[in-house]
Amino acid sequence: MTRRPTLTVVGATGAVGAVMLQILSQHADIWGEIRLVSSPRSAGRKLAVRGEETEVLALCEEALEGTDVALFLVPEEIAAQWAPIAAAKGAVVVDNSPAFRMDPDVPLVVPEINPHAVRVRPRGIVASPGCTTLALIVAVGALHAEFGASELVVSAYQAASGAGQDGVAALRAQLSVVAGTELGSHPGDVRRAVGDDTGPFPGPLALNVVPWSGTPGEDGWSSEELRIREETRKILALPELRVSATCVRVPVVTAHSVSVHARFERPVTVARAHEILATSPGVVLYDDPAAGDFPTPADVVGTDPTWVGRLRRALDDENALEFFVCGDNLRKGAALNTAQIAEAIGAELAAP
Amino acid sequence: MTRRPTLTVVGATGAVGAVMLQILSQHADIWGEIRLVSSPRSAGRKLAVRGEETEVLALCEEALEGTDVALFLVPEEIAAQWAPIAAAKGAVVVDNSPAFRMDPDVPLVVPEINPHAVRVRPRGIVASPGCTTLALIVAVGALHAEFGASELVVSAYQAASGAGQDGVAALRAQLSVVAGTELGSHPGDVRRAVGDDTGPFPGPLALNVVPWSGTPGEDGWSSEELRIREETRKILALPELRVSATCVRVPVVTAHSVSVHARFERPVTVARAHEILATSPGVVLYDDPAAGDFPTPADVVGTDPTWVGRLRRALDDENALEFFVCGDNLRKGAALNTAQIAEAIGAELAAP
Structure with missing residues (x-):
């Protein structure tokens, strides 16, 4: 050509x-x-x-x-x-x-x-x-190449724009109803103020979190949660990888976050994990909580990389790491x- | 007397x-x-x-x-x-x-x-x-009595009022700044609009989540995360229980939520876990996602019990359950x- x-x-x-x-x-x-x-x-x-x-x-x-x-x-x-x-x-x-x-x-x-x-x-x-898999896979893949991933337990903090422009419109409309009010301290008051039209979400999202995204799958799982497991296994070529995912929608416009517990075949150290993440393409390591440095959606929205912070070794398991990733669900996601x-x-x- | x-x-x-x-x-x-x-x-x-x-x-x-x-x-x-x-x-x-x-x-x-x-x-x-331990311990304790808890991996969605009245005031002030705007789509715009005074939180909370609460502990852990581990071990009288906790503040006024991955000594079933939770004092089982039934902060604020939903057996581990709990951090918490x-x-x- x-x-x-x-x-x-x-x-x-x-x-x-x-x-x-x-x-x-x-x-x-x-x-x-x-x-x-x-x-x-x-x-x-x-x-x-x-x-x-x-x-x-x-x-x-x-x-x-x-x-x-x-x-x-x-x-x-x-x-x-x-x-x-x-x-x-x-x-x-x-x-x-x-x-x-x-x-x-x-x-x-x-x-x-x-x-x-x-x-x-x-x-x-x-x-x-999918956008939630993409929020975590670049960091997980880099660590997997060194330590050999065996299990992931992940909880997502998904932004409204993951549900498209309707999701963003629903969140903005709800926010203008609840802002400047005393709502949020009594059962159902946000639900009553927002009304039955909660857009693409199965509950009000302003001043709330909604532990559901996607459609009902088998045995209580949502389609989004099952996809994170299937996609991660396929991308890493690890068909036996143990994956448990929980998807929760949060009142953020754009940028998904994921709390990750990752277990590996080999013992891990924070020092070596930091070295790997600091030099991996597509990853920014932003991890000094004592100085206030950890990724949040407000900081990473509109940027390309996966941001990683809050890296700790599990206190009771020398083969496991905890970390928190943020990524723009409309860009890398x-x-x-x-x-x-x-x-x-x-x-x-x-x-x- | x-x-x-x-x-x-x-x-x-x-x-x-x-x-x-x-x-x-x-x-x-x-x-x-x-x-x-x-x-x-x-x-x-x-x-x-x-x-x-x-x-x-x-x-x-x-x-x-x-x-x-x-x-x-x-x-x-x-x-x-x-x-x-x-x-x-x-x-x-x-x-x-x-x-x-x-x-x-x-x-x-x-x-x-x-x-x-x-x-x-x-x-x-x-x-x-503490309020986050209390959000999960009643449900975890009931399941432990039947199955024998061996490991918890928990990610918290903590409400602003966990940081006291200053936390609520900071969230409400930030919400009135961002509501009705197009903020939230560009890096730092929420941070610039909110300014440097983010109240008791180390970052803006409106249209954002902040993966930190408490003071810096050892090895990158926050004091709140370490407390969840220590308190859970002490209450359950399980000094060897493996616990990994991640605390994230979300823009909710009141009611903490926790995504829980709990591993047990014995195999679990959703049916038996449902029976236990449906009959445990202080717990309300609210778990039919296909009908839209799962707990959210907006529904449980102001109520006494721990609400439990989204119960699933881990797909790759017959000894592990996933579930989502919500509880009012000012009441039971x-x-x-x-x-x-x-x-x-x-x-x-x-x-x-």
Whole structure:
């Protein structure tokens, strides 16, 4: 291929799409044409990418013709329907949805961890993991390479934007109801003030936390919790890894946090773990609590890396570490990882 | 003793004191005189207890004379100084602060778990555990009695009122700054809007979570995290119990939540765990996520029990359970447990 590869962004008008357009304008420009596609409802709008106003096309077969790489930043059911169509037309699809993540013929890729996996894609589809998996996997993968991971117990503090623009709108609307009030001290008063319309969340999120995200899976697990287990096992190529995840939504706009208890095959030290994390690509070690240095969503939102702090060795287990990670769920947790995969494919296609 | 015992509430004007006065007005009245005491700064105010306006006395030796039971609802350093003075004057002290919790001559009591411990008090002092320990211990203790606890990995979602009235004021002030804005999408914008005065928290709490509470302990642990381990071991009489705790402050006014991974000596089933929790005193089982039933702070604030939901067996460990607990950190987490201990002592003193 002597020309630059053509890129199509399906879902350009959503929350993740908006971040993708920023990234495409900021990263080294390896693309020829960039085509923007959305649902018919949002088509016709003009959006800026690489400094040019570009009209958004409605998703249809024609819009997917003649593209080398197609990014799918759309809900699962849309990706399930349209990604195979794009692949059949010759595009390499990079899908941000859960639709193909557990398909054995679709690689699930985090470029810092398993970059080689991107090259074997029998269906012409490469999947990007979910935002909570991405919040923890870069740090966990780096420590796994040294110590050998055997068990993860993780509790997530998930931001509203993980549920899309509707989630952010619901949180902002609820906050303006409760701010400046004395609400929050009596049972149900936040629930009554917010009313029955809690947006995409199964309870009020302002002045509250909601221990649920996703759809009901088997035996009381949520789909998001099961996905963290399945995705982590697949990315690390550890099909027996013990994983227990609990997902809780918190009143934060953007940036997921995860409290991680990680057990390893070999004994660990904080000093060696610090060395590893301080030199791992995609990780920022920010860990001096006595000086007030630990990551919080307010500090990491809008940034690319996974931030790691609060690293301790378990007091009762010389093989286990505790730590706290924060990452922007719209950047590394979605658009950035998808863009990194696409850039690896673009470089491969452009190679002589 | 033929007369009713005299009760002194030290710290009557604080956040926990306010809840204590409610409880004393609501519970069966076993007390003779109830005396209210506070710092000299707040003394002279009149507060209602049992329907009577009562003047608050300044803390001094005289105010502690002739009382049978003295409740200390004050910061650690005040309790460390004054509780032994009250005990020397003949009072049985019930201390809500951390000052004496780990003293081997001071029992640490949760009436649902170790009620017998209250009777052996060589220093005349009984301690009540911290609010995060109390959020989880009633449920964990009930399951331990059946399955034998061997390891806990817990991540807390701590409310602002755990840091007292200053914590609540800081959260409310920050919320009125950020509500109705677009803040929360760019690094540092919440931090800049809130400014350097983040109250008792080491970072902004509105639209954020802060993975720290307490003071720096050894090896990167916070004092609150170490206390959860020490207190849980002492209450359950399991000095070897493996405990890893992570404390994170969330923008909730009142009610702590904890995500618990509990490993036991014996295999567990969700069905049996449900039976145990549904019949344990002080616990409400609220666990049907498909119907939207799981505890959240907004639902449990102002109530007495520990609420338990999201119960699952670990997928990769037949000896481990995951669950999510919520409890009001000012009621069971502080004033209620202290009142329950005092009522047990009051009944003992009143017995012929």
